[in-house]
Amino acid sequence: MDFGWSSEQEMWRKAVRDFAQNEIAPRVREFDTSGEIPREIIRGMAQMGLLALTVPEEYGGMGADWTMACIAAEELGRADISLALPVLYLVEAAWGFIFAQYGSEQLKRSVLPRVCSGEAFLGIATTEPGGGSDILGATRSRAVVDGDEWVLNGEKMYISGVRESLKMGGIHLTLLRTADTGDHRSFTFMAVPLKDTPGIMPTLIEDMGRMGISTGGFAMEDVRLPAHYQVGEVNRGFYHAMEGFSAARALIGATCIGAAEAGLEMGMAWIKERQAFGRPLASYEGIQFPLADLWAELEGVRWGVYRAAWEMDRFYQRKEGGHHDIAMAAAIVKLRAPLLAWNVLNEVANWYGAAAYSKEYPIEMGIRGVRSYSIGAEGTVNIQRLIIARELLGSEYMPYRN
Numbered sequence: 001m002d003f004g005w006s007s008e009q010e011m012w013r014k015a016v017r018d019f020a021q022n023e024i025a026p027r028v029r030e031f032d033t034s035g036e037i038p039r040e041i042i043r044g045m046a047q048m049g050l051l052a053l054t055v056p057e058e059y060g061g062m063g064a065d066w067t068m069a070c071i072a073a074e075e076l077g078r079a080d081i082s083l084a085l086p087v088l089y090l091v092e093a094a095w096g097f098i099f100a101q102y103g104s105e106q107l108k109r110s111v112l113p114r115v116c117s118g119e120a121f122l123g124i125a126t127t128e129p130g131g132g133s134d135i136l137g138a139t140r141s142r143a144v145v146d147g148d149e150w151v152l153n154g155e156k157m158y159i160s161g162v163r164e165s166l167k168m169g170g171i172h173l174t175l176l177r178t179a180d181t182g183d184h185r186s187f188t189f190m191a192v193p194l195k196d197t198p199g200i201m202p203t204l205i206e207d208m209g210r211m212g213i214s215t216g217g218f219a220m221e222d223v224r225l226p227a228h229y230q231v232g233e234v235n236r237g238f239y240h241a242m243e244g245f246s247a248a249r250a251l252i253g254a255t256c257i258g259a260a261e262a263g264l265e266m267g268m269a270w271i272k273e274r275q276a277f278g279r280p281l282a283s284y285e286g287i288q289f290p291l292a293d294l295w296a297e298l299e300g301v302r303w304g305v306y307r308a309a310w311e312m313d314r315f316y317q318r319k320e321g322g323h324h325d326i327a328m329a330a331a332i333v334k335l336r337a338p339l340l341a342w343n344v345l346n347e348v349a350n351w352y353g354a355a356a357y358s359k360e361y362p363i364e365m366g367i368r369g370v371r372s373y374s375i376g377a378e379g380t381v382n383i384q385r386l387i388i389a390r391e392l393l394g395s396e397y398m399p400y401r402n
């Protein structure tokens with residue numbers, strides 16, 4: 001057991017923190033208002049190797065392990081508590097990894113170097129208008145083989161990065177029904193380019209938060225894709241999706257921890273400065289005790305994040321442990337970290353008083369952004385609870401087959 005960081009990890013954290021605090025933090029309000037992460041920031045991220053960093057070097061990535069990826073996610077969340085830019089980062093890190101593992105060589109060679117250089121977007125599309133939690137029941141979009149092509153019909157909804165994909169090009173790993181076995185062996189992943197693809201009809205949704213990155217949907221009407229756009233094995237898409245969800249959940253945990261840390265640091269600076277009844281707010285136990293409680297919880301959840309990263313590194317680098325260990329560790333942090341960050345930012349808002357409610361200060365951006373991660377994005381809190389309960393009790397106690 002070792003709770004220390006290696007010198008390589010410390011150097012990486014410092015490099016990402018310097019970049020994020022200097023180049024990103026001062027511009028968060030700007031992109032929360034404009035709705036778009038500035039090109040020069042994306043270029044800067046590419047130069048730092050931050051885009052799809054888990055992708056092997058031969059495809060343009062850094063081949064970073066999950067501990068390094070979580071360190072960067074934490075620092076990006078700390079710099080952008082609106083959590084817009086961390087979405088771009090973590091979606092590409094998690095799902096770029098899945099694409100690098102299971103995509104066809106031909107497509108990987110054409111897509112991944114452009115994703116890693118910030119010229120294309122890579123996203124995930126599993127959710128449909130009928131629901132996101134119940135993939136088995138709600139996934140109606142279908143792909144059928146026609147000659148040497150796939151033909152796709154259906155609709156995906158509440159998908160991150162639709163506008164980015166339409167503008168920059170790239171792919172969304174899209175889950176489609178390819179069989180009717182009634183269980184998890186009915187789905188296949190396809191790499192769907194939204195830009196300039198006949199039959200794609202995109203929509204955009206106006207969100208409450210993380211305004212710097214878009215959310216939208218796309219209908220597919222007889223979209224024809226060559227065979228090499230298939231990702232992974234036919235009818236194994238559900239399993240590839242679960243692998244990607246676990247990775248994304250660990251990264252979300254890290255980025256929410258970063259936002260919580262930033263919130264508490266801002267809050268501590270504020271309560272030391274702000275006076276009420278002749279003393280700094282920091283001198284009242286009514287302020288100190290929630291600070292101490294939140295800090296203690298943060299410490300625990302933070303180690304949970306790196307435990308999940310460790311499980312993934314153990315599995316992917318050393319072939320030890322397995323998907324159940326990863327799913328459990330990632331579900332724990334996806335359950336706790338977004339709720340913790342939400343609680344932190346709401347408590348800090350109390351300390352700020354009226355100032356927190358104004359756009360003069362970033363707290364309100366954080367509250368709006370962090371909420372996305374307990375509501376939905378990469379699985380709701382109840383879905384994390386179901387995964388944890390399944391791992392504790394066994395699948396036979398779940399109300400559905402899995």
Ligand SMILES: Cc1cc2nc3c(=O)[nH]c(=O)nc-3n(C[C@H](O)[C@H](O)[C@H](O)COP(=O)(O)OP(=O)(O)OC[C@H]3O[C@@H](n4cnc5c(N)ncnc54)[C@H](O)[C@@H]3O)c2cc1C
Pocket residue numbers: 123124125126127130131132133134157158159160161207215372375376377378379380381382383386
């Ligand atoms: C900002 C944002 C970005 C997103 N980006 C993407 C993306 O890039 N790609 C993508 O595919 N999806 C994305 N999503 C969708 C997200 O994955 C879904 O919101 C999530 O999976 C939940 O699906 P739903 O919203 O349809 O809720 P539902 O599945 O309809 O669930 C509604 C409620 O019921 C609860 N519930 C469901 N089943 C159970 C059960 N068995 N027991 C107890 N409670 C249950 C849920 O926890 C939830 O509270 C995004 C969502 C948001 C908010």
